Amino acid sequence: MVDVIKNTQIHCTYGCKSSKAVQPDVAGKMISKAKRPLFIVGSQILKDEELLKRSIEIAKKADLPVAATGHSMSGLVDQGVNAKYINVHALATYLCDPNWTGLDGKGQYDTIIVLGHFKYYIDQVLSGLKSFSKLKSIAIEREYIQNATMSFGNITPAVHIEALDELIDNL
Known part of the structure; x- marks a missing residue:
């Protein structure tokens, strides 16, 4: 089992509640x-072929709808996943709307899973969701994302791939 909860060091915090570190099997x-x-x-x-491969595998194995943000849609076309493009800030606004x-x-969704974002960017998005919605958020990023409900810790790229493999095995 890959241990991804050791390092949850943060340099600043947004609010009084930080995410709980989570192991890949639990996630x-x-x-x-x-x-x-x-x-x-x-x-x-x-930016990493292995990360793209794991993203597609997660979406397929768990039959997850995918919100492709940024230019990530280009890696998901013709891969057999249910992906739709949307701007992440617009998505965050919609996710806060109960209607x-x-x-x-x-x-409405009950749980969101985030992967492949810049830490400073997704933390701000999740800060809004944490404050204005009842969604659970699971960050399976390489960095500890303190505004998620649960997050992997700060891990190396190699450990991140191992953790994603373990997560996939538990879907």
Whole structure:
């Protein structure tokens, strides 16, 4: 088992509540038990072929709808995943709206999973969601994301790939 919860050092915090460090097997089980999850991927998945491969595998294995932000959509086209492009800030606004019916029109999401974003960027987005919605958020990023409900710790790229593999095994 990969230990990804050791290093949760942060340099500043947003509010009084920080995310709980989570192991990959627990995150995988939580994703698979979510009633209405949404996988939000950022353009950083395109910088590493292994990360892109794991992103596609997560979406396929858990049958997750994917919100492709930035230019991440280019890596998801013709990959057999249910991906739709949306701006991450617009998505955050919609996720806070209890009347929004989701990207597919089937209702509000209960859990979001984030991967492939810049830390400073996704932390701000999750800060708003933490304050203005009841969503659970699971950050499976390489960095500890303190505004998520749960997050991996600060880990190396090699450990991150191992952690994603373990998460996939538990979906």
